[in-house]
Amino acid sequence: MPTVLEIINLSNDYLKNKGIDSPRINAELLLAKVLNCKRLDLYLSFDRPLVESELTLYRAFIKRRSKNEPLQYIVGSVEFYGLEFVVNSSVLIPRQETEILVESIITANNDRGNLKILDIGTGSGIIAICLAKYLNQAQVFALDSSADALKVAKGNAIVNGVEENINFIRQDINIDGINFVNDIDIVVSNPPYISNEEYSKLQPELRMYEPRIALTDDSDGFSFFKTISQKASKLLKNHGKIYFEVSQGQYQQVEEILKLENFININIYKDYLNIERVVYGELN
Ligand code: GLN
Secondary structure (H helix, E strand, O other), rough: OOHHHHHHHHHHHHHHHHHOOOOHHHHHHHHHHOEEEEHHHHHHHHHHHHHHHHHHHHHHHHHHHHHHHHHHHHHHHEEOEEEEEOOOOOOOOOOOOOHHHHHHHHHHOOOOOOOOOEOOOOOOOOHHHHHHHHHHOOEEEEHHHHHHHHHHHHHHHHOOOHHHHHHEOOOOOOOOOOOOOOOEEEEOOOOOOHHHHHOOOOHHHHHHHHHHHEOOOOOOOOOOHHHHHHHHHHHEEEEEEEEEOOOOHHHHHHHHHHEEEEEEEEEEEEEEOOOOOEEEEEEE
């Protein structure tokens, strides 16, 4: 049987030949998953031979990764904002940029209690769950059109101990039939904002494995911002707040969309790469 170091080297070469970025890190993280240890622990057991069952599982993982399946779906979980989230192909993989959205809401509102928050397109539930966890007594309504995504989100809420504070509702973007008129303090969304045209140019990991409906609006990328802004202007309380995550270069247009719907005090938050990532507005 090959040792830990030997199998990492072999898999590194294999993934590299298949054109996978960062092949060694991928090989190590997948092996750590198989051996149920941390990546750095592998360095302490380079000479340990694998047993048959470990090798079989590891080969299957490497094969999947070589076909561009994202590492996160194979490993089955992701860390986001210091919490652990289960992911599968029914939900978008959490992105680091989305921490900016969560952070900006928590920072600006953590001195308020009992907030009613609406998360539109909750996916794996990362936004709803972080807000329920870190905002005092917040009551969160988390919407998604996909029953499979809601299953993942509910599981994540339970694991993170906030299932009591979140109502998961199967509902598409039109939010018709939901009666929150002038009752919500904060609307938040990281909607599918990739345009039809950009979608076709995405790397295979995204196009082949992540849910299309979570990524693109099949239009110009702005349709969800428009619909959500319109709906939010009716659902929010006076001076209620809205927070959107946007794609690079979308912020000015989203700002205009918000102004049209009577939002003021627009603010922009930048991400780790200095890209305008979050657009904020307050209902006039
Ligand atoms: N709210 C989830 C996230 O931020 C899912 C977003 C989506 O599916 N567009 O990752």
